[in-house]
Amino acid sequence: MAQTIFVLNGPNLNLLGLREPEIYGNETLDDIAGRLQDRAGELDLEIDLRQSNHEGHLIDWLHEAQSREAKAVILNPGGLTHTSVALHDAVKGITTPVIEVHLSNPHAREEFRHVSFIGRAARGTIAGFGALSYLLALEAAATL
DSSP: OOOEEEEEETTTTGGGGTHHHHHHHSSOOOHHHHHHHHHHHHEEEEEEEEEOSSSHHHHHHHHHHHHOOOOOEEEGGGGGGTOOHHHHHHHOOOOOOOOOOOOOOOGGGGGGGGGGGTTTTTSSSEHHHHTTHHHHHHHHHHHH
């Protein structure tokens, strides 16, 4: 039975491909999901991809990843990266490894984006490579 990688996406990521394509690119979340599914199949992994604009859903899904014994979580917390102590605590509170991912490079953007509450609790962070950031995170998750 293939191990599962949860891929959790936070606020506004449902607008990928439409919202600020000069920053986030033209690929939609469905496009990214397709690429992840293809690569996961090659790695004998399963992807459980979800998106919510609600912080509590992300926290519940992190807890679920642990209870379902997921191999890892790839988490793009969107704007919650810089504001959510509760999401930080949820990442820190589970033993399932969490890889923070960002399409853009937060350190090359506005100063308020330079601090990541999630990165302080995550196993690692991959940022700045557009949709490829997700595939790089999947490769990292596969080796854990």
